[in-house]
Amino acid sequence: MKRIAILGISGSIGVQALEVIEANPSEFMLYGATVHRRVEMLEAIHKKHALTAVCLPKEHHQSFIEEEISLFDDLVKFVASLPEDVTLLNALVGSVGLASTIQAIEMGLDVLLANKESLVVGGEIIAEKLTQSSSKLIPIDSEHSALSQCLRGRSIDDVEKVVITASGGSFRDYSREQLATVTREEALKHPNWSMGEKITIDSATMMNKVFEVIEAHYLFGLPYEKIEAVCHRESVVHAIVYFKDGNIVAHIGPSDMRIPILSAMQGEKCLPYRSIFDITKAQPLHFEPIDSTRFPLFDLGVAVAKRKGLHTVTMNAANEIAVELFLAEKIRYLDIEHIIETCLDYFDHTNDLTLDKILAHDQAVRSYVKKLYLDGETHDSH
Ligand SMILES: NC(=O)c1ccc[n+]([C@@H]2O[C@H](COP(=O)([O-])OP(=O)(O)OC[C@H]3O[C@@H](n4cnc5c(N)ncnc54)[C@H](OP(=O)(O)O)[C@@H]3O)[C@@H](O)[C@H]2O)c1
Structure with missing residues (x-):
């Protein structure tokens, strides 16, 4: 019986991970879980699974006070x-997931990673920590799960x-002129996948594909020159590996995150799951280069990724706060690009990173953007 703790159980990945656990009661058991705002979900899950430990904001602890349970309000202490x-299983969204990933690796726990931002901002540190740990870092992201299958x-x-393939997101057929006026609701209508709000916007801007290129770099130890991304609007082929001997192996399947989640959880086993997929209905299949005129963040982001270091943290934090402001309808869609470019120009670059520096810089970038866009003020120094 594998005991699993889920960070972010109330989110899109968290809920599907719980479904996988519940579908395999003789294989998996939910040990503990965390939520941020959706406290009532955690209460319901605890009633069903009798959790050993939970983490949620302190003001909601009274809901669990009568229970025999370890209560935390700090993710790292929970881990x-x-x-x-x-x-x-790290299903948090954003760089808030980094410290927990590092904590788990330092303890030698296996980590099933959906929280791609951990690798985006802390890839160098995580890669180094993994060399001194017995932890296994196993991807949940569909493209990387697909790569793992191809590489078996x-x-x-x-x-x-x-x-790796990109669906193209909500605006794959939009012109730059059309992108100038798109709304929050339009941006959240992903053509192929049902996901959390942030990753849905990241898919539309192609920032998500930048993050996935970074993930592939650290998960598989591949140089950036060997990682490509193409647009594939059907989301049937998730990843392709070209081997030196001429063999080309592709992974196909439906847009169903429960498959990569089960793959990550099961390890070497092959547990039953009925995937609904008819290849005769999946055609035709299209593959095109990513249009860098309409999606300039892709080339920009990959260039930043190749330099590594603090600019990657700047890019991620600027993106997180920009997406948050767009979802709150405080800025327009194309301001997301503008904010990322402005922050990359404004903040210095260094390659010398620690977890504390990353966390402090992440906050500095967020404050800068909030001041610029919410107060209309500019900064003179940094
Ligand atoms: N969704 C997908 O299909 C998919 C596919 C591939 C990769 N991923 C990656 O998986 C990760 C999770 O994505 P998602 O779509 O599941 O996100 P989501 O639906 O927005 O869920 C995010 C989870 O993180 C929690 N959370 C947010 N901010 C927090 C904070 N400051 N402190 C503690 N917990 C916090 C949320 O708690 P509350 O809800 O309680 O506030 C929620 O449980 C992301 O890195 C994403 O890129 C997602």
Whole structure:
């Protein structure tokens, strides 16, 4: 029986991870979970699963005070309390997930990672920590899960290049003129996947694909030159591996995150799951280069990723706060690009990163953007 703790159980990935656990009661058990705002979901889950530990804001602790349960209001302390046989599933959204990922790796826990921002902002630190830890870092993101399947039994040294696919997001057929006036509701209508709000906007801007290129770099130890992304509007092929011997292996399947979640949870097993997929209905399939005129953030983001260091943190924090402001209808859609470019120009770059520096810089970028866009003020120094 694998015991699993889920960070962010109330989100899109968290809920589907719970479904996978509940569909396999003889294989998996929910040990603990965390929420941020959706406290009532955690109460309901605890009633059903009798959790051992939970983490939620302190003002909501009274809901659990009568229970025999370990209560936390700090994600890292929650992770630090986990026994060594518990597997951590990180389904948080944003850089708030980084410290928990690092804590789990330092403890030698296996980490099933949906929180791609952990690798975006802390990839160098995580890669280094993994060399000194018995932890396994297993991807949940569909493209990286697909790459893992394609790479099974093969050596990474045999790989010529990998290709991950992008659906193109909500605005894949929009012109720049049309993008200038799109609304929050339009941006949240993803053509193929039902996901959390932030990743849905990131898919529309192509920032999500930048993040996935970074994830592939750190998860598989591949140089950026060997990682490509293409637009594939049907989201049937999730990833392709070109091997040096001429073989090309692709992973296909429906847009169903429960498959990569189950794949990450099951390890070497092959647990039953009925995937509804008819190849005869999946055609025709299109593959096109990413249009960098309509989606300039892709080239910009990959260039930033290749430099590594603090600019990657700047880009991520600027994106997080910009998406938040767009979702709150405080800025227009194309302001997201503008905010990221402005922050990259404004903040200095260094390659010397620690967790504390990352967290402090993340806050500095958010404050800068809030001042610029909410107060209409500009800064002179940084
Ligand atoms: N959704 C997908 O299909 C999908 C696919 C591939 C990869 N991913 C990646 O998986 C991660 C999660 O995505 P999602 O779509 O599941 O996001 P989501 O639906 O927005 O859920 C995010 C979770 O994080 C919690 N959370 C947010 N801010 C927090 C904070 N400051 N402190 C503690 N908890 C916080 C939320 O709690 P409350 O809801 O209680 O506020 C929620 O449980 C992201 O990194 C995303 O890129 C998602």
